[in-house]
Amino acid sequence: MSMNMSMKRNAVLGLALALCGATAARADEGRTPIYQPAVITQPGSYFLARGLAVDGQDAIVVAASNVTLDLNGQSIQGTAGTQSLIRIVSGSTSVRIRNGRLVGGVFSIYYEHTVSPPIHLHVQNVDFVNMAVMALQIESAGHVDVIACRFRGTGTGGGGVQLQGTKVSGRFTDNLFSDLALGGVKVFGTREILVRDNMFSGVGGEGLFVGAGQAVLVEGNTFVAPPGGLGSWGIRMEADGALIQHNVISGYATGIQLGSRGSRVIENVVRNGVAGGSGAPGIAVYSPAGDDLVFRNQVEGNTGCALALGAGTGSVVYRANMLRGNGGGGVCDAGTGNIDGGGNIL
Amino acid sequence: MKRILFCACVSFGIVGGIARADQGRIPVFQPGALTQPGSYVLTRDITAASGIPIVIQASNITLDLNGHAITGGSSVPRLIEIQSPYTDIRIENGRLIGGIKGIHMNAPAGNPGTSVSIHAVDFSDQIGDAVSIDNALSFEMTSCSITNVDYGVIVSGPGPSDPRASIRIVGNRIAQVSLDALTLLWARSALVYGNVFSEVSMRGMYIAGISEALITKNVFGSSVSTGTSGILMVDASGLILDNTFRGMETAVWVSGSGSRIAGNQFVGPPAAAGGSPSAVILGSSGYNGDRTLIELNKIDMHSGCGLRFSTAAHDNIFRLNTLRGSGGLAVCDNGTGNTDAGANVY
Numbered sequence: 294m295s296m297n298m299s300m301k302r303n304a305v306l307g308l309a310l311a312l313c314g315a316t317a318a319r320a321d322e323g324r325t326p327i328y329q330p331a332v333i334t335q336p337g338s339y340f341l342a343r344g345l346a347v348d349g350q351d352a353i354v355v356a357a358s359n360v361t362l363d364l365n366g367q368s369i370q371g372t373a374g375t376q377s378l379i380r381i382v383s384g385s386t387s388v389r390i391r392n393g394r395l396v397g398g399v400f401s402i403y404y405e406h407t408v409s410p411p412i413h414l415h416v417q418n419v420d421f422v423n424m425a426v427m428a429l430q431i432e433s434a435g436h437v438d439v440i441a442c443r444f445r446g447t448g449t450g451g452g453g454v455q456l457q458g459t460k461v462s463g464r465f466t467d468n469l470f471s472d473l474a475l476g477g478v479k480v481f482g483t484r485e486i487l488v489r490d491n492m493f494s495g496v497g498g499e500g501l502f503v504g505a506g507q508a509v510l511v512e513g514n515t516f517v518a519p520p521g522g523l524g525s526w527g528i529r530m531e532a533d534g535a536l537i538q539h540n541v542i543s544g545y546a547t548g549i550q551l552g553s554r555g556s557r558v559i560e561n562v563v564r565n566g567v568a569g570g571s572g573a574p575g576i577a578v579y580s581p582a583g584d585d586l587v588f589r590n591q592v593e594g595n596t597g598c599a600l601a602l603g604a605g606t607g608s609v610v611y612r613a614n615m616l617r618g619n620g621g622g623g624v625c626d627a628g629t630g631n632i633d634g635g636g637n638i639l
Numbered sequence: 640m641k642r643i644l645f646c647a648c649v650s651f652g653i654v655g656g657i658a659r660a661d662q663g664r665i666p667v668f669q670p671g672a673l674t675q676p677g678s679y680v681l682t683r684d685i686t687a688a689s690g691i692p693i694v695i696q697a698s699n700i701t702l703d704l705n706g707h708a709i710t711g712g713s714s715v716p717r718l719i720e721i722q723s724p725y726t727d728i729r730i731e732n733g734r735l736i737g738g739i740k741g742i743h744m745n746a747p748a749g750n751p752g753t754s755v756s757i758h759a760v761d762f763s764d765q766i767g768d769a770v771s772i773d774n775a776l777s778f779e780m781t782s783c784s785i786t787n788v789d790y791g792v793i794v795s796g797p798g799p800s801d802p803r804a805s806i807r808i809v810g811n812r813i814a815q816v817s818l819d820a821l822t823l824l825w826a827r828s829a830l831v832y833g834n835v836f837s838e839v840s841m842r843g844m845y846i847a848g849i850s851e852a853l854i855t856k857n858v859f860g861s862s863v864s865t866g867t868s869g870i871l872m873v874d875a876s877g878l879i880l881d882n883t884f885r886g887m888e889t890a891v892w893v894s895g896s897g898s899r900i901a902g903n904q905f906v907g908p909p910a911a912a913g914g915s916p917s918a919v920i921l922g923s924s925g926y927n928g929d930r931t932l933i934e935l936n937k938i939d940m941h942s943g944c945g946l947r948f949s950t951a952a953h954d955n956i957f958r959l960n961t962l963r964g965s966g967g968l969a970v971c972d973n974g975t976g977n978t979d980a981g982a983n984v985y
Contacts, residue, residue: 322705323668323682337684338706338733359734361706387734387761389706413786415761436812436837440782462837462860464812485837485860485885507906508860508885534906534939536883555939557904557961586937586961586984608963610984634984 324363332356341367341393349374356382364393364419371398373425378402383409386435394420401428411435411458416442423447427475429454434480437463446473448495448519453477460484461506470496472519477501483509483532495519499526500545509535518544526550527563537561546573548595551582559588566595573597575619578628580605587611588634593618598625610634664703672696681707681733688712693719698726704733704760711738713766721755723747726776731758741769741788752776752803757783768793775826779807787815796826799850805829806849814838819845827851829877836869838862839887843869852877860885864908864916868892873926879903888914888943894926894951900933907940916943916967922951922974933957944971956980 326342330352333339336359344367345352352369355362362379369378375398381388383406395401401421404412411433417440421428428444431437434456444453452475456463462485469492470477476498480486483506493500493516500516503509509532516527527542528549535556542548548563563575575592576599578585583606592599592614598621602609605628612634616623623639664680670692673679676699684707685692692709693702702719709718718735721728721744735741741762746753755772756779762769768790772778778794785791791813796804804826813820814837823829825848832855836843839861846852852875859869859882868889870879876895883904884890890905905918918938921928928951938945938960945962948955952974961984962969969985 322664322666322680324706336708359708359736361733363706387763389761413784415784436784436786436814436835438784438812440810460838460862462812462814462835462858464810464833464835466810466833485835485858487833487835487856487858489833489856508858508883510856510858510881510883510904512856512881534883534885534904536881536902536904536937538881538902555904555906555937557937559902559935584939584963588935610961610963612984632984 327353333360333362336360339363340365341369344368344370346370347375347378348372351375351377351380353379354382355379355385355388358385359387360385361389363391366393368394368396370396373397373399376400376403380405381412381414386410386412388412389415389417390419391417392419394422395424395428396422397424399425400430402430404431404433407432407457409433411460412437414438416440418442421445421453424451426450427452427455431456431458434458434461434463437461439463439465439468441467443469443471444473444477445471446475448472449474451475452479452498453496455479456481458482462486466490468492470494470500473497474519480504482506486510486532489513491515493517493527497525499529500542502526502529503532503535506532507534508532511535511537512539514540516540516542516545530556547577548575548592550577550579551585552579553582553585555584556582557586557588558590559586561590563590563592564594566597574601574621574625575599577601577603578606578609579603583607583609585609587614589613591615595619595621597621598623600624602626602628602631604628606631608632612636614638667693667702673700673702676700679703681705681709684708684710686710687715687718689714691715691717691720695719695721695725695728698728700725700727701729701731703731706733708734708736710736713737713739715739717741717743720744721753721772724753726753728754729756729758730760732760734761734763735765735769737764739765739767740771741765742772743768743770744772744775746774748774748797752797755779757781759783761786763787765789770794775806776801776803777805777807780811781807781809783811785811785813785816785820789816790818790822791816791820793819793822793824794826795824798825799827799848802827809833811835812837816840818842821845823852824848829853832856834858836860839867839869841867842871843887845871845873846875847873849875849877853880854878854882855880857882859883859887859890861887864888864912865914872898873923884918888916889920890918892920892923893931894921894923894928896927896929896931898931900931901935903936905936905938905940905945907943910942914943916940917947917971918945920947920949921955922949922953924951926951928952929954931955934959936960938962940967943967945969946971948972948974948977950974952977954978958982960984
């Protein structure tokens with residue numbers, strides 16, 4: 294009797310534990326949990342099992358390639374003395390980070406060293422909050438996707454994304470950048486960049502800066518400068534051959550500035566450029582720019598010229614723009630050989 | 640005994656809750672065949688030196704790679720094979736590394752129709768194709784990345800006469816493809832939207848036998864100037880709208896009737912690169928390029944021709960284009976009945 298009871302008891306308990314164990318494994322479906330500051334040294338699929346708070350140390354260090362890190366809706370919070378909430382070690386690539394919140398720290402996600410191999414990074418559905426310097430700082434970027442994220446600074450500090458490299462490609466779509474004093478998106482060494490359907494709200498410095506390179510499409514974004522004159526440029530484009538269309542830009546000292554050749558600026562609304570005083574143009578084209586097309590834009594309510602063509606520019610064609618209502622006049626042309634293609638309303 | 644049963648019930652209750660949390664998906668943790676409809680989840684990385692790691696032998700299957708990777712050696716013919724005649728397959732959220740092909744389906748002609756959807760999968764280092772699907776009734780690929788392969792995606796449908804035959808490629812990044820990034824064949828419609836094509840070595844897109852294609856808001860870039868093209872359409876037509884192209888010998892080459900090429904930004908290779916660059920070519924040997932409307936494009940090719948009409952190009956119209964900076968000729972017309980409809984800027 295005692296033996297039978299004991300066997301039955303063990304059988305029932307064993308079944309319960311077996312079920313519990315088997316199902317616990319299925320609960321995280323084979324992903325590796327992270328529940329404290331950690332260094333990821335192996336490729337694989339990881340998830341944050343609880344929120345982390347760190348003071349002065351990196352919360353998560355990625356020291357492997359082919360890593361997927363699901364923040365699982367949790368937060369990683371760092372003090373102002375924390376350098377990086379997530380630091381990616383030189384040589385790691387093909388990293389995906391998604392679905393959570395990164396609060397505080399100097400950098401939210403940081404890939405170190407400009408001499409590192411270019412990284413491929415995909416960041417999706419992450420909230421970046423109150424970073425001291427930059428949410429996403431990639432010193433050596435290959436391709437970076439930033440999709441459906443939210444960046445919110447303190448209003449007096451913090452920036453969105455800065456990518457450095459020699460052949461940087463990337464996609465920035467469906468993001469919200471707000472209260473960032475140090476700029477929204479900055480890309481240096483551009484190859485192919487798509488910036489579409491983002492909101493830049495209260496973003497100072499440059500809403501979007503694209504450094505030397507080619508093949509950029511900037512479309513359907515809204516840029517609004519913060520109050521108090523912190524906004525310098527809505528879009529500052531130094532890559533050749535950019536297509537900038539269907540954006541709304543408001544309140545910047547310069548709405549759109551081209552320092553590149555062969556770009557096309559079409560059907561944007563640029564208005565209320567007051568931050569830079571009387572020198573604030575809606576659209577500015579500066580040397581070494583040339584062969585650009587400025588077409589069907591609405592530029593109004595700026596304290597400077599609607600369209601300023603700087604010394605050294607040439608063969609810039611502007612036509613069918615609505616350029617009325619700007620303090621500095623419609624067109625201020627200090628270049629040579631720029632062309633009024635007709636249909637402008639001055 | 641009652642206490643033990645209570646304990647077991649509690650455990651089972653927890654188990655039940657967790658089972659609901661992971662939605663009762665079927666774990667996959669080793670190579671094998673999926674022979675029943677259902678929702679599968681990869682619970683660990685799989686590495687294979689030979690054979691096919693995952694074979695799909697049922698319809699109505701969702702396979703969540705769960706952030707994990709399937710890695711194949713150079714003798715693995717494909718990492719995931721979808722066998723005919725199975726349909727309604729969705730593969731998402733992970734990595735496919737190496738092998739000869741990533742995802743492959745070779746349905747015979749007359750296949751009743753396969754529907755395949757791929758979402759958020761990173762493909763890399765396939766010797767052959769990342770994705771090849773024959774005789775797909777519908778195919779969708781979104782938010783994926785393809786790097787360092789021979790061909791990116793090859794999809795063929797049953798032909799344009801079937802109105803259900805459709806292809807949708809949205810929000811992907813395809814780079815370092817030694818041959819064609821996208822090959823889309825014999826469907827009624829195709830949407831290619833918001834993708835970034837980097838380091839194209841041969842063709843960004845090859846489209847044949849598709850009657851209604853919409854190719855819009857993509858970014859194409861190449862570091863190889865000669866022999867490269869952004870879009871090659873043969874016996875196909877559609878709307879090519881608001882794309883940017885950089886550095887290809889031929890950005891868009893259309894052999895078909897009734898297309899519209901509008902609002903695109905073309906920057907050619909450096910003049911010193913040689914070759915015979917063109918932003919747009921209409922018509923080719925054996926295929927006419929007729930009745931195409933080319934308008935509102937910005938073309939800056941440095942050398943060669945902006946618009947090139949072959950002897951097989953007839954009755955095309957171009958207007959409102961900015962053709963400055965072509966270095967060679969703005970328009971090279973060897974066809975018949977092609978019309979400058981005005982307002983082009985030379």
